[in-house]
Amino acid sequence: MSGAPGRDPMDCVPGRRGSPSALELAKMLYKTPALVRHRVRCGKPSCRCADGEGHGPYWFLHWRDGGVQRRRYVRQADAAAVRRVVARRQRDDRAARRAAALAITDLRRLRAWLRELEAGW
Numbered sequence: 001m002s003g004a005p006g007r008d009p010m011d012c013v014p015g016r017r018g019s020p021s022a023l024e025l026a027k028m029l030y031k032t033p034a035l036v037r038h039r040v041r042c043g044k045p046s047c048r049c050a051d052g053e054g055h056g057p058y059w060f061l062h063w064r065d066g067g068v069q070r071r072r073y074v075r076q077a078d079a080a081a082v083r084r085v086v087a088r089r090q091r092d093d094r095a096a097r098r099a100a101a102l103a104i105t106d107l108r109r110l111r112a113w114l115r116e117l118e119a120g121w
């Protein structure tokens with residue numbers, strides 16, 4: 001990434017070495033993740049966020065992994081690219097759902113036609 005180092009306040013958040021980036025996750029997760037922006041609490045009892053508004057808002061990917069809700073921080077520098085990937089996948093998902101619905105309609109028609117045909121023998 002070419003973003004200036006240290007500019008993003010969450011860049012220091014631990015991510016396992018070699019774990020996929022938010023952009024890679026957006027592309028390769030089995031189901032399209034949701035891109036959402038919200039504030040976070042750091043967990044330090046002495047921090048202003050403990051009873052205040054929280055830090056951010058920051059962008060996150062949210063998805064389900066089995067029954068577990070997961071999230072991954074999206075660096076500000078990657079947010080636009082991640083948003084494009086998620087939007088394209090959402091369009092593809094809608095197209096796939098429409099195609100499946102049409103196929104089911106065709107199948108029902110075919111079945112009804114077959115029934116008529118059989119009744120006519």
Ligand SMILES: [Zn+2]
Pocket residue numbers: 041042043044047048049050055
């Ligand atoms: Zn805090």
